[in-house]
Each structure stands twice: as C-alpha cells, then as structure tokens.
Amino acid sequence: MPNKRFRDRTEAGRFLAELLRDYGGRDDVVVLALPRGGVPVGYEVAKALGVPLDVFVVRKLGLPGYPELAMGALASGGLVVLDPGVIEALGIDEESVRLVIDAELRELQRREALYRGSGGQPELQGKTVILVDDGLATGSTMRAAALAVRQLNPERVVVAVPVAAEETCNEFRDFVDDVVCGVTPRPFHAVGLWYDDFTQTSDEEVRELLAGAQHAPTRG
Secondary structure, three states, X not given: OOOOOEOOHHHHHHHHHHHOHHHOOOOOEEEEEOOOOHHHHHHHHHHHHOOOEEEOOEEEEEEOOEEEEEEEEEEOOOEEEEOHHHHHHOOOOHHHHHHHHHHHHHHHHHHHHHHHOOOOOOOOOOOEEEXXXXXXXXXXXXXHHHHHHHOOOOOEEEEEEEEEOXXXXXXXXXXXXXXXXXXXXXXXXXXXXXXXXXXXXXXXXXXXXXXXXXXXXXXX
C-alpha cells in the first residue's frame, strides 16, 4: 500500500497498532506520543496493545526571524539538539540561540504541566518505549525525542508512525532499536497530504485522550 491515505489520526492509529501487535500485553512497554498530533495516534496504539500512554513533549527551535525553519529541537528533560551546520552557515550568535531555547523551554514546561498536571514523567528505565507521531517528514522532532529518551535508560526505543518519507525512516534505523513506518509513499512531500482530515489537535483533546488512557484497562 505505498500510497495509502488515512481518514484521520484515529484510523491511522488503529492501522499502526496492527503493525505493533507483537508489543501488546507486555508490562515492560509504554507508548510515548509526541503532542499534539501524535497523541490521537498513540492513544489508539496504547489502547489496542493494552499498555500505558503518556506524552513526550518536543519543541522545534526555529531560526530567529524565520521560526518555521528549524535549527534544532528541545525535548522533555531539557535535552537540546542543535544543528551546528545551520547555525554556523547563517551566522546566528550564541545569545540569539539561547533566547530561542529559553522561550521554547517555557512553552515546553507549560505544555507538560497542562497535559500531565503535577505528575512527573513515567519511569522508563528498563522499559521498551514506543515513540509515536502522526508521521515523519524530516524527522527532526522525533530524532530529538529518541535522543532524549535514550538518556532515561530504556531497554529498547521504538519509533512508530503511520506514514513517513522512506529516507527518514531509514535514517532512524542507525540509532533506535526498531522502526515501524506504516506506509512510505513516493513522492512524499508532507505528512498532511496522506490524511483526509489533518485538523490540528487541540490541547484539550490531548488532555481528554490522556485522561481516557489512564482509565483504560491494560492487559496483564
């Protein structure tokens, strides 16, 4: 199915869950979804596998004056991943980089408090962590998440998405333990092209899905 389209993130999550069924019913598995779009996908995966769901917040570090272009990313736990080639090529000074990091760190902390309340991050040491998003284009956000999760000593790190650029999927095979990309259409262009409904997921939807996952039964 090289050019499969998904109706919405819920359908994509159920499709992805089928590809991950070997991880189902295990007490050492946790799904970490990248907000916001990854959460509806991750919710369906966690529900189908009978495993816990949580969020792993990652923020793009945009170039000063051009926030849509990334010079790196910031992830839960405060890990900063920078692209020194971009920073040097454009002559961005250290103070400007620090200002962007500080602003995004405030937003990251706001989102973590909003989504998780007073609860801290889940214990990941010795776990199999499945990182889920709604798709991969360049993969910079997921790459930051995978690198940050590695610092928390999991047993295995799995990257799982319903749709992705094939080249990006292949790049992940070098530094995570398993990569599950549902479909890798050509030409790819953008994640949103492979969804009929790619409406932005709201903070409230994220909160509702996380609350629903907490009350869902897990397989023992």
